[in-house]
Amino acid sequence: MFCKVKKTTKLHNFVIMVSERRDILESILKIEQIEKYYGNKSSLTKAINNISFEVQEGEFVAIMGASGSGKTTLLNVISTIDKVTSGHIYVAGEDITKLKGNKLNQFRREELGFIFQDFNLLDTLTAYENIALALSIQNTAVKEIEERINKVARELSIKDVLNKYPYQMSGGQKQRVASARAIITNPKLILADEPTGALDSKSAKMLLERFQYLNDTLKATILMVTHDAFTASYATRVIFIKDGKVFNEIYRGEASRKEFFDKIIDVVTLLGGDLNDAL
């Protein structure tokens, strides 16, 4: 009981802290006391147990946690792939937990960009067509599709793989194509689920540098789920999740990536063995 009160107080402080920042930047994502339960009364799993936080425009947030900590569930409910049991999620002021049917699809299509661990490219389409699909389902004109793909391909250095099929590309290339598909619609929020999970370290580094570029130069808002401290160190803020709750969060501020990485490792150590195993 005592423990719960303590947590709430901590959370309270956090909310105040965030609301102070609100004056400076507009809040893109606002999560209010969401819960997600699985199972029935006899065996209830609380995948998310009262989480609240906000993400401002232009932020690059990493969510860290061990397997089973609820981080993927969190991403799923933000991306409307899954529904919350209680609480509210606002994206650019709109409560997406109230959305239904085609409104949901429309929201996903227009406001969100997805990057998955296993790329999720369509194997029958070329890279170009995969990227174009995100625009063509929004009825974008052919000429504009072409212009935007050329632009994004330059930014993500995938110009030379545009006419290749997924099976002809390396993991890093596939993930950059997937990223291109995610950002081409100019979404308010880019959601990335373990984007480096299936990549070797060199490709991972290259991808993360691209993410940084998107965030710095193009002011893209990115929310990334990972269990890898190195990946998280590219973010501007890291939120740690344990057992369905926010455990801690740290800002990068003016620190270098290396210093931030060390800070993350400190928290991970504090978090306990679970995440260490995953490192």
Add this chain to the structure above:
Amino acid sequence: MMLCKLSLKNIKKSFKDYTIYFFTLILGVAIFYVFNAIGSQTVLINTTKSTYEIIDLMVNMLSGVSVFVSFILGFLIIYASRFLIKRRNKEFGIYLTLGMSKRKISMILFFETLFIGLISLIVGLGVGVVLSQLMSILVANMFDADMTKFTFTFSTSACIKTFIYFGIMYLLVMLFNVYTISKCKLISLLYGAKKAEKVKLKNQVICTIIFIISVIILGIAYYLVTAGFEFLDTADKIFIPIVMGIVSTFFIFWSVSGLLLNIFMSMKKTYYKGLNSFILRQFSSKINTTVFSMTIICLMLFVTVCVLSSALSIKNSMTANLEELAPVDIELYKMLNLTPEDGENTNAVIEDSKFSVRDTLEKNNFNISEKLMDVVECYLYKEEDFTLAKSLGGNLDEILKKYRYLKYDSLQNIMKISDYNKIAKLYGNETYTLDKDEYLIIADFESMILIRNQVLKENGIITIQGKDYSPKYKECKKGFVEISSNHINDGIFIVPDDAVDESMQYGNMIIGNYKAFDKDGKRKINDELQKITSKLWNKESLISMNSKIDIADNSIGLGALVTFIGLYLGLIFLISSVAILSLKELSESTDNKMRFLMLRKIGVDEKLLNQALFRQIGIFFMFPLLIAIIHSIFGIKFCTIVLESFGTKGLLPSIIMTAIFIVVIYGGYFLLTYYCSKNIIKEK
């Protein structure tokens, strides 16, 4: 027993995957039963002896066809079970990692096949028994039987036969399954699904060239079976266009997806609209991996369309022909003035050939004036050396080149104009007048008319008894003398009465109606005449008869035979081909599920997704059908040429009937596949 339980649970669990398989099995069993039960249904019908014989022939042919059908169904079932095993690779992989032996997995499959086999057999037989009651209505209708006393029929023999045939098929499937399991490797079982599909990209230029060449070859094949029919003068040459057609169909399927893709990709506005690029890619990758099956399916559909529409059209024309070609009850014919040189005839026959039909009948106590009415008596004449070859005159060489199989040495029939007019009047046909040096030809066999018209147009002067006659008309006149079920009159020369004399007589006929006013009375006279002619035939006289009743019996039987065999084969072919299509589509449902899940994640509307699925399956189903229909247009045209003597009266209604069959079965399978796939991609 554990294994048995596991199999039962598996079936229950994966019932959705098995829907199409079950459906096809049940349909197969039902059709098999229905057509094999026809024999026992016809027993109930009171028929004459001549009908009975043809029913016997029909039942025998149906059981022969059943063997063929069981082969097709056997292949289909093995093919289908291969798909289902593939879908469950992972499950078997898990069993193996858990330490289950391959023998035990085979046992699981054995029980599954056993259960599925038993259930489908029982349900299929149930459906079959119900359907065969409907079939008995059709059977009774065909044989003009009395339908007022409807009896429920169950054919034990057909039932046992179905059990045996399908039992053997299922046994083969079991053996095949055991073989598949014993061959497979654990690694491919577990990770087989994850193998990245390589998109075989075909060279655009090669695709285009091959497509164009295939279309040209197909065009030549089409030309050969229709307009260029004359080139196919011997029977074995028909294989040339068939092989051309098969090869070009294969290469059209091989090249079309690359071509279509390239065309659509250049139409950027369409290609990059909604999910069009996705649908087209799905279609082309599927066509690319199934060129061979697509060819088989397309050809099977083509055969289905041709067989169904030709069979139904033969049946329809036969009924229609009967009214037109047998306008009177009886025609008796006899050869006259035979000499010992005219083949091996007994002395009695030669002696008898001096008398007319009337004399012979009366000698055998048949009173013509009492039993017959509307009687017309007439003679056929011949001129020594006036053969078919001679009648063709100067065109002989040219015709000889095209038609080698005609009997060029047969003597041509000649008839007096007055005799012909009497017959024509009785038949309700047109009558003619001739000047002293004119003649005309009466014929109704289409290809002979074409040959003779050519002669009539160019010169056509014939010589009889040293006197020349020129054609009154530049074409043959439609008509016939002998009653029959088909258009088989290859030409009778009608000449002025004084052109021939008695010495040239070689045939005598009596045409008329029976003096009776109900079916039974007519049949009685018919039986009496039949008894006389069959008693005399070849022993005492060469007297023969054609009667409307006999022709009707025969054509009803023949019509039924053709219809039932056509329906049987057509239905089995149709079901087999569409079932393969369905299974192909559903076997890729796991891949599709992933793809649609991805699309859903990037925010494609549910409506658009369903539309994409519908279009994807629709195109996949329509494409082979479309090519089969194009083939069929020419195939049916060819059939009408070959089956010309039957007439082509019922072609349109029979094509409509065929279309209904295809729409119902093909469409049914299509919708079933669509809903099954929709369910699969809906699962999360």
